[in-house]
Amino acid sequence: xxxxxxxxxxxxxxxxxxxxxxxxxxxxxxxxxxxxxxxxxxxxxxxxxxxxxxxxxxxxxxxxxxxxxxxxxxxxxxxxxxxxxxxxxxxxxxxxxxxxxxxxxxxxxxxxxxxxxxxx
Amino acid sequence: xxxxxxxxxxxxxxxxxxxxxxxxxxxxxxxxxxxxxxxxxxxxxxxxxxxxxxxxxxxxxxxxxxxxxxxxxxxxxxxxxxxxxxxxxxxxxxxxxxxxxxxxxxxxx
Numbered sequence: 529x530x531x532x533x534x535x536x537x538x539x540x541x542x543x544x545x546x547x548x549x550x551x552x553x554x555x556x557x558x559x560x561x562x563x564x565x566x567x568x569x570x571x572x573x574x575x576x577x578x579x580x581x582x583x584x585x586x587x588x589x590x591x592x593x594x595x596x597x598x599x600x601x602x603x604x605x606x607x608x609x610x611x612x613x614x615x616x617x618x619x620x621x622x623x624x625x626x627x628x629x630x631x632x633x634x635x636x637x638x639x640x641x642x643x644x645x646x647x648x
Numbered sequence: 649x650x651x652x653x654x655x656x657x658x659x660x661x662x663x664x665x666x667x668x669x670x671x672x673x674x675x676x677x678x679x680x681x682x683x684x685x686x687x688x689x690x691x692x693x694x695x696x697x698x699x700x701x702x703x704x705x706x707x708x709x710x711x712x713x714x715x716x717x718x719x720x721x722x723x724x725x726x727x728x729x730x731x732x733x734x735x736x737x738x739x740x741x742x743x744x745x746x747x748x749x750x751x752x753x754x755x756x757x
Contacts, residue, residue, distance in 0.1 A: 633746050
Protein backbone atom coordinates (compact mmCIF):
# COMPACT_ATOMS: atom_id res chain seq x y z
CA UNK A 529 0.00 0.00 0.00
CA UNK A 530 1.33 3.40 -1.00
CA UNK A 531 1.75 5.68 2.00
CA UNK A 532 2.89 9.29 2.13
CA UNK A 533 3.10 10.77 5.63
CA UNK A 534 4.10 14.40 6.06
CA UNK A 535 5.60 15.89 9.22
CA UNK A 536 7.46 18.95 10.40
CA UNK A 537 4.73 21.55 10.22
CA UNK A 538 3.93 23.93 13.03
CA UNK A 539 4.03 27.54 14.12
CA UNK A 540 7.07 29.50 12.88
CA UNK A 541 7.94 33.18 13.02
CA UNK A 542 8.41 35.21 9.84
CA UNK A 543 11.99 35.06 8.58
CA UNK A 544 12.77 31.75 10.26
CA UNK A 545 13.34 28.32 8.71
CA UNK A 546 11.45 25.05 8.77
CA UNK A 547 12.01 21.56 7.36
CA UNK A 548 9.11 19.45 6.18
CA UNK A 549 9.48 15.72 5.67
CA UNK A 550 7.51 13.06 3.83
CA UNK A 551 7.96 9.42 4.80
CA UNK A 552 7.26 7.27 1.75
CA UNK A 553 6.51 3.56 1.56
CA UNK A 554 4.79 0.95 -0.56
CA UNK A 555 6.37 1.73 -3.93
CA UNK A 556 9.66 1.89 -5.80
CA UNK A 557 10.79 5.51 -5.81
CA UNK A 558 12.73 5.16 -9.07
CA UNK A 559 9.55 5.10 -11.08
CA UNK A 560 8.21 8.44 -9.94
CA UNK A 561 8.56 12.18 -9.54
CA UNK A 562 7.66 13.56 -6.12
CA UNK A 563 6.10 16.94 -5.51
CA UNK A 564 5.17 19.33 -2.75
CA UNK A 565 1.83 21.07 -3.25
CA UNK A 566 0.39 23.57 -0.77
CA UNK A 567 -3.03 24.96 0.05
CA UNK A 568 -3.43 28.22 2.00
CA UNK A 569 -6.44 28.30 4.35
CA UNK A 570 -9.64 28.62 2.35
CA UNK A 571 -7.79 28.79 -0.96
CA UNK A 572 -6.80 26.52 -3.85
CA UNK A 573 -3.88 24.23 -4.59
CA UNK A 574 -0.46 25.64 -5.49
CA UNK A 575 2.54 23.72 -6.81
CA UNK A 576 5.68 24.21 -4.68
CA UNK A 577 8.39 21.95 -6.06
CA UNK A 578 9.19 18.65 -7.76
CA UNK A 579 12.04 16.11 -7.76
CA UNK A 580 12.49 13.27 -10.24
CA UNK A 581 13.90 10.31 -8.35
CA UNK A 582 15.96 8.87 -11.22
CA UNK A 583 17.36 11.99 -12.87
CA UNK A 584 17.45 14.13 -9.75
CA UNK A 585 15.93 16.95 -11.81
CA UNK A 586 14.42 19.60 -9.55
CA UNK A 587 11.93 22.33 -10.37
CA UNK A 588 10.34 25.27 -8.56
CA UNK A 589 7.89 27.94 -9.66
CA UNK A 590 9.57 31.33 -10.05
CA UNK A 591 7.75 32.61 -6.94
CA UNK A 592 9.52 30.08 -4.70
CA UNK A 593 12.92 29.81 -6.36
CA UNK A 594 15.68 30.55 -3.88
CA UNK A 595 13.71 30.24 -0.61
CA UNK A 596 12.61 26.62 -0.80
CA UNK A 597 14.83 23.58 -1.34
CA UNK A 598 13.55 20.11 -2.12
CA UNK A 599 15.74 17.10 -1.37
CA UNK A 600 15.61 13.38 -0.79
CA UNK A 601 17.04 10.82 1.58
CA UNK A 602 17.21 7.41 -0.07
CA UNK A 603 18.26 5.61 3.09
CA UNK A 604 15.35 7.01 5.10
CA UNK A 605 12.94 6.81 2.15
CA UNK A 606 12.04 10.44 2.69
CA UNK A 607 11.37 13.61 0.75
CA UNK A 608 12.15 16.96 2.36
CA UNK A 609 11.29 20.59 1.83
CA UNK A 610 13.53 23.18 3.48
CA UNK A 611 11.71 26.48 3.82
CA UNK A 612 13.89 29.52 4.50
CA UNK A 613 12.95 33.12 5.25
CA UNK A 614 9.33 32.11 5.62
CA UNK A 615 6.61 34.69 5.05
CA UNK A 616 3.07 35.11 6.33
CA UNK A 617 1.84 34.03 2.90
CA UNK A 618 3.63 30.67 3.24
CA UNK A 619 0.96 29.67 5.77
CA UNK A 620 -0.66 26.61 4.23
CA UNK A 621 -1.29 22.88 4.40
CA UNK A 622 1.64 21.23 2.60
CA UNK A 623 0.97 17.99 0.73
CA UNK A 624 3.51 15.40 -0.40
CA UNK A 625 2.32 14.02 -3.74
CA UNK A 626 3.40 11.17 -6.01
CA UNK A 627 3.42 11.75 -9.77
CA UNK A 628 3.29 8.77 -12.12
CA UNK A 629 3.59 10.73 -15.36
CA UNK A 630 5.90 13.75 -14.75
CA UNK A 631 5.22 15.83 -17.84
CA UNK A 632 2.34 16.42 -17.59
CA UNK A 633 1.96 15.41 -13.95
CA UNK A 634 -0.46 12.70 -12.88
CA UNK A 635 -0.80 13.12 -9.11
CA UNK A 636 -1.94 9.61 -8.23
CA UNK A 637 -1.30 9.57 -4.46
CA UNK A 638 -1.53 12.40 -1.92
CA UNK A 639 -0.50 12.55 1.72
CA UNK A 640 -2.81 14.07 4.33
CA UNK A 641 -0.64 17.17 4.63
CA UNK A 642 1.22 19.03 7.36
CA UNK A 643 0.11 22.50 8.43
CA UNK A 644 2.60 25.37 8.46
CA UNK A 645 1.52 28.56 10.22
CA UNK A 646 3.76 31.60 9.86
CA UNK A 647 2.99 34.18 12.52
CA UNK A 648 4.76 36.42 14.98
CA UNK B 649 -4.05 34.75 -11.40
CA UNK B 650 -4.10 31.05 -12.29
CA UNK B 651 -2.98 29.89 -15.72
CA UNK B 652 -6.05 27.64 -15.71
CA UNK B 653 -9.54 29.09 -15.20
CA UNK B 654 -12.34 27.15 -13.54
CA UNK B 655 -15.86 28.12 -12.52
CA UNK B 656 -15.93 29.23 -8.89
CA UNK B 657 -19.06 27.23 -8.19
CA UNK B 658 -21.42 24.83 -9.91
CA UNK B 659 -24.54 23.21 -8.53
CA UNK B 660 -26.88 20.45 -9.58
CA UNK B 661 -29.55 18.13 -8.28
CA UNK B 662 -29.24 14.41 -7.64
CA UNK B 663 -29.28 12.51 -10.92
CA UNK B 664 -28.50 15.57 -13.03
CA UNK B 665 -25.60 15.78 -15.48
CA UNK B 666 -23.09 18.53 -14.73
CA UNK B 667 -19.95 19.65 -16.52
CA UNK B 668 -17.01 21.46 -14.96
CA UNK B 669 -14.64 23.28 -17.25
CA UNK B 670 -10.96 24.18 -17.12
CA UNK B 671 -9.82 26.82 -19.59
CA UNK B 672 -6.17 27.28 -20.47
CA UNK B 673 -3.95 28.06 -23.42
CA UNK B 674 -1.77 26.47 -26.08
CA UNK B 675 1.14 26.21 -23.64
CA UNK B 676 -0.79 23.98 -21.23
CA UNK B 677 -4.14 22.32 -22.00
CA UNK B 678 -3.60 22.76 -25.74
CA UNK B 679 -0.56 20.48 -25.52
CA UNK B 680 -0.69 18.35 -22.37
CA UNK B 681 -3.13 15.97 -20.71
CA UNK B 682 -5.12 17.34 -17.77
CA UNK B 683 -5.58 15.78 -14.35
CA UNK B 684 -8.72 16.30 -12.26
CA UNK B 685 -8.65 16.10 -8.45
CA UNK B 686 -11.48 15.91 -5.94
CA UNK B 687 -11.15 17.39 -2.45
CA UNK B 688 -13.83 16.83 0.15
CA UNK B 689 -13.93 19.24 3.10
CA UNK B 690 -10.28 20.29 2.65
CA UNK B 691 -9.04 16.74 3.20
CA UNK B 692 -6.39 15.13 1.04
CA UNK B 693 -7.22 15.51 -2.68
CA UNK B 694 -8.04 12.38 -4.63
CA UNK B 695 -7.35 11.76 -8.29
CA UNK B 696 -10.48 11.51 -10.42
CA UNK B 697 -9.11 11.45 -13.95
CA UNK B 698 -5.93 11.85 -15.96
CA UNK B 699 -6.67 12.74 -19.56
CA UNK B 700 -9.65 10.55 -20.38
CA UNK B 701 -8.59 7.74 -18.04
CA UNK B 702 -10.64 7.19 -14.92
CA UNK B 703 -8.61 6.73 -11.74
CA UNK B 704 -8.93 3.50 -9.79
CA UNK B 705 -12.02 3.36 -7.61
CA UNK B 706 -13.75 6.31 -9.29
CA UNK B 707 -17.29 5.50 -10.52
CA UNK B 708 -17.85 5.55 -14.27
CA UNK B 709 -20.36 8.37 -14.02
CA UNK B 710 -17.25 10.58 -14.19
CA UNK B 711 -15.74 11.28 -17.60
CA UNK B 712 -13.19 13.69 -19.00
CA UNK B 713 -12.56 15.32 -22.34
CA UNK B 714 -10.53 18.08 -23.97
CA UNK B 715 -11.37 20.36 -26.86
CA UNK B 716 -8.65 22.77 -27.93
CA UNK B 717 -7.54 24.63 -24.83
CA UNK B 718 -10.50 23.65 -22.63
CA UNK B 719 -10.75 20.50 -20.55
CA UNK B 720 -14.02 19.27 -19.11
CA UNK B 721 -15.05 16.95 -16.32
CA UNK B 722 -18.57 15.58 -16.67
CA UNK B 723 -20.55 13.82 -13.96
CA UNK B 724 -23.53 11.93 -15.37
CA UNK B 725 -25.99 11.17 -12.64
CA UNK B 726 -24.86 13.43 -9.83
CA UNK B 727 -24.75 11.86 -6.35
CA UNK B 728 -24.66 13.52 -2.92
CA UNK B 729 -21.16 12.16 -2.30
CA UNK B 730 -19.88 14.06 -5.36
CA UNK B 731 -20.16 17.34 -3.46
CA UNK B 732 -16.58 18.57 -3.22
CA UNK B 733 -14.02 20.98 -4.62
CA UNK B 734 -12.57 19.95 -7.98
CA UNK B 735 -9.20 21.09 -9.33
CA UNK B 736 -7.64 20.70 -12.76
CA UNK B 737 -3.89 20.61 -13.31
CA UNK B 738 -1.34 20.13 -16.05
CA UNK B 739 2.11 21.16 -17.26
CA UNK B 740 2.74 24.62 -18.71
CA UNK B 741 5.64 24.82 -21.17
CA UNK B 742 5.79 28.62 -21.08
CA UNK B 743 6.08 28.67 -17.28
CA UNK B 744 8.11 25.42 -17.22
CA UNK B 745 6.08 24.26 -14.27
CA UNK B 746 2.93 22.64 -12.95
CA UNK B 747 -0.23 24.74 -12.96
CA UNK B 748 -3.53 24.34 -11.13
CA UNK B 749 -6.91 25.87 -11.74
CA UNK B 750 -8.48 27.88 -8.96
CA UNK B 751 -10.92 25.09 -8.20
CA UNK B 752 -14.68 24.64 -8.58
CA UNK B 753 -16.97 24.09 -5.61
CA UNK B 754 -19.59 21.57 -6.67
CA UNK B 755 -22.78 21.64 -4.61
CA UNK B 756 -25.39 18.89 -4.80
CA UNK B 757 -28.80 20.39 -4.09
